[in-house]
Amino acid sequence: MTLTPKQEWWTTTELAASGLPDVPDTRQGVDAMAERQHWRAHPHYARRRSGRGGGWEYCWRLLPARAQRRLLAEVAPAGGAGAERPERDTAWAWFERLPEAVQGKARAKLLVIQAVEALEPVLGRDQAIRQVAAAEGKGVRTIWGWLSLVEGVRPDDRLPYLADRHRVETAPRGARSEVAPDFFELIKSDFLRSSGPSFSSCYRHLHIDFDEALRDGLYQRICLRTGDAWTPAAEAGWRQEIIDFYGEGADEELFCIPALGSGAWLPAPLIEARMTAPGRVMRLELPADYLHRPALDQEALMAPFLEELGEVLAGIDLGPLYAFGFDFGRVADLSTVSLLAIEAGLKRREALALEMRNVPGD
Known part of the structure; x- marks a missing residue:
């Protein structure tokens, strides 16, 4: 459960009279704090006040940490944090089910x-x-x-x-999780289209972009874990660093905006008409808990595939040059490997293809 103070938005006059810790007790002092910490730089936590008189009002999340804790303490259930602490036996049972x-x-x-x-x-x-x-x-x-x-x-x-x-606090195995009604309605309406899409394709239509995650407290959670002080200016700087890191791919990777391709759509019959598979295709799918299994179990799962791969590679013609391609599937797609033979006249032929699912990168 997420706690929210009784009053979420405050004017500088209200803050000066609030008596909250680390908050100045004069309007001029609060204005100086707001300017020094760039409160108005964050569009989601500072807004123009509607109605007579105008002015600005600020979200409680901009206040100093002790002031925020005071506001949350006023609405916390009786017993405080201790009431949320699980019982000893329950805590140990949960702990023993956690990954190593x-x-x-x-x-x-x-x-x-x-x-x-x-x-x-x-x-x-x-x-x-x-x-x-x-x-x-x-x-x-x-x-x-x-x-x-x-x-x-x-x-x-x-x-x-x-x-x-x-x-x-993860629910015990076998427990059911609540699904937000709005989420269910969205995915249901997409799934019931006359074109008959798959459930996974409908799920991928739903997205949360980078700014939505920030509004939901992504950077504040990071500060909570790292022990750094959260400020609007720090969040804005961190946001820009992430965008700069992705560069030209930021729109697609962070904001769910598909990249514009320079080519054209190819109809499926045209693709199928030109598909040939003279080379060997090997497939490997590991269980979802592979990384959590003992080393001996991991070796046993990989041994048949590696043995077969060794036999196939031993039979490869070493005459032509080869090109090696690899595409790592990060979420739902297969990780694929292609060994391409470059034959006389620069003719290219796929000599071996590997398709792998749930296979870690190392």
Whole structure:
């Protein structure tokens, strides 16, 4: 459940009179904070006030962290954070079902906490945290956050509460997840078209672009995990860095805008008429939990395919030159490998094709 304060939008006058921690108690002081932290630079958290008098009003998410916590505490269920903490047996049952990689991260956090507690009697908690943070390359705020997760928990029961919350709070196997009615209606209306599309193609029609994810709190979640302070200016800078990283592909990769091709659509009969398959096609599909299986199981699953591949490669004609092509399918598509023979007269022939599903990149 996501908590939201009773009052989400505030004028500078209301903020000055609110008594919230780290918020100036004069309108001039709040205006100075808003200008210094570039509150108006974020279009989703600052807006012109409608009605008489005009002016600006700001979303509670722009306020300092302590002020935000105060507002959320006013609407939190009785019992606070402790009420959300699962019972010991439940927490351990969840933890034991987590992937080994997630459990390993929790153990690493526990080692950091134990290092802090070993130094605390000599240095005090604050200095102990700073020294361990420097030694382990962790953020001071991050370690404070880990300590808060296990506050009041027995030392031998800490591991489940240090696992990532989105993992620990995952419903038990066999449980059903709620589906938003609007999502279901959208996908149902697409699926019932007269053309009879597949369910997977309808699902791909639904998308959330980069800006929508930011409005839903993507960067704030990142700051929560890294311990960095969130500000509109920092979010705007991070957004631009991501867009610059993708360059010309940003529209397609981040904003779900299909790239414009320079060619033309080819009808299916024309493609099929020119399709030939003289070369060998090998297919490999691994189980979805392949990466979580023991090394011996992984080797056993791969052995028949590798043996067959070795036999095929041993029979390849070494006379012509070859070109090697690889396309890694990141989500739903196959990862494909093509071995192309370049024969006399530069004629190109596919000597071997590999089609792989659920095969990791390494």
